[in-house]
Amino acid sequence: MTEEDPILDALVIGAGPAGLTAATYLSRFKRRIAVVDAGNSRARWIPTSHNCPGFPSGVTGDALLDKLREQARAYGTEIVGDRVSGLERDGDAFHAVGEQGGRWAARYVLLATGIVDCVPKMARLEQAIENGAIRLCAVCDGYEACDERIAVYAPVDEAIRHALFLRTFSREVLAVRSEAGEPSAECARLAHDARVAVLPVPESIDYLAGEGCRMRFADGDERTFDTVYPVLGGNAQSGLAIGLGAEVDDNEELVVDEHLQTSVDGLYAIGDIVSALNQISVAVGHAAVAATAVHNRLPRNFREDKASQPEDA
Numbered sequence: 001m002t003e004e005d006p007i008l009d010a011l012v013i014g015a016g017p018a019g020l021t022a023a024t025y026l027s028r029f030k031r032r033i034a035v036v037d038a039g040n041s042r043a044r045w046i047p048t049s050h051n052c053p054g055f056p057s058g059v060t061g062d063a064l065l066d067k068l069r070e071q072a073r074a075y076g077t078e079i080v081g082d083r084v085s086g087l088e089r090d091g092d093a094f095h096a097v098g099e100q101g102g103r104w105a106a107r108y109v110l111l112a113t114g115i116v117d118c119v120p121k122m123a124r125l126e127q128a129i130e131n132g133a134i135r136l137c138a139v140c141d142g143y144e145a146c147d148e149r150i151a152v153y154a155p156v157d158e159a160i161r162h163a164l165f166l167r168t169f170s171r172e173v174l175a176v177r178s179e180a181g182e183p184s185a186e187c188a189r190l191a192h193d194a195r196v197a198v199l200p201v202p203e204s205i206d207y208l209a210g211e212g213c214r215m216r217f218a219d220g221d222e223r224t225f226d227t228v229y230p231v232l233g234g235n236a237q238s239g240l241a242i243g244l245g246a247e248v249d250d251n252e253e254l255v256v257d258e259h260l261q262t263s264v265d266g267l268y269a270i271g272d273i274v275s276a277l278n279q280i281s282v283a284v285g286h287a288a289v290a291a292t293a294v295h296n297r298l299p300r301n302f303r304e305d306k307a308s309q310p311e312d313a
């Protein structure tokens with residue numbers, strides 16, 4: 001921030017695929033922005049994504065994030081490592097404070113803080129994800145689980161619905177309860193018709209290196225699956241927006257208009273934090289729309305006459 005104008009054009013909170021893409025767009029629109037990131041993108045969990053546009057051989061989450069950071073930085077974006085802990089509105093500007101003591105003021109805020117997955121309690125979860133024994137997103141990688149022995153681990157109706165989605169990819173998909181409960185009549189019928197067996201709550205889930213996951217049940221039954229999809233929900237990182245009065249859905253994900261603006265004027269939300277499909281291509285699409293909307297709302301930043309331009313502008 002300069003002394004002459006301490007208020008940034010925009011503050012981007014979160015530097016996953018959504019925030020980094022928005023930063024690239026806004027920097028290319030020659031806007032003064034800051035990006036603040038707590039460094040915990042969901043994308044870093046992706047062993048290899050095969051549905052990310054432009055990567056026919058797949059791309060790891062870390063490699064994608066590296067590329068997106070490199071692209072944003074190439075246009076002058078600075079990414080500050082901090083967690084924004086407070087966000088307030090005062091007149092025409094938003095004021096943010098970070099846990100490390102950072103302070104930012106901006107006309108517009110793009111919230112790209114994502115969600116944090118709820119995961120089952122089990123040892124070596126990270127290795128299990130790395131090896132595809134635990135998968136967290138059927139839309140992302142159901143294709144990679146083709147013809148595998150698949151379990152969906154979730155509250156029973158949720159487990160059945162996800163199992164139906166996964167039946168596109170495998171004949172052997174089971175629904176495993178994450179908590180006690182009986183399926184609704186409709187879900188029980190759907191499971192029966194799709195030949196999806198419904199199992200009780202397992203006593204343990206263990207990652208077997210290179211061989212999937214084993215579930216042990218109270219009656220002594222043991223099952224081994226090539227892959228387990230836990231569907232336990234996620235914690236939307238929407239607290240900053242809720243604090244400003246923004247509307248959220250039942251999952252506390254933000255409700256937005258067609259330009260990705262929340263119900264709070266000037267506060268935009270992009271990526272997984274929005275009530276929409278959680279995908280990289282959706283996140284970058286959100287970012288493009290929101291960043292362009294913000295640029296068009298800001299005062300015009302016409303190119304100066306040549307004589308008054310600094311040489312490197």
Ligand SMILES: Cc1cc2nc3c(=O)[nH]c(=O)nc-3n(C[C@H](O)[C@H](O)[C@H](O)COP(=O)(O)OP(=O)(O)OC[C@H]3O[C@@H](n4cnc5c(N)ncnc54)[C@H](O)[C@@H]3O)c2cc1C
Binds near residue numbers: 016043048
């Ligand atoms: C195992 C796995 C596999 C996946 N595979 C695929 C796939 O193949 N294809 C696909 O399209 N999608 C996939 N996804 C989903 C994809 O990762 C997400 O859709 C994507 O990362 C969303 O991007 P985002 O920028 O909205 O959020 P994120 O990538 O989660 O980034 C949010 C960022 O905001 C930061 N943040 C949060 N709160 C604050 C705060 N208060 N202050 C500052 N920073 C904050 C976080 O630390 C994080 O860095 C997968 C997800 C997982 C978990």
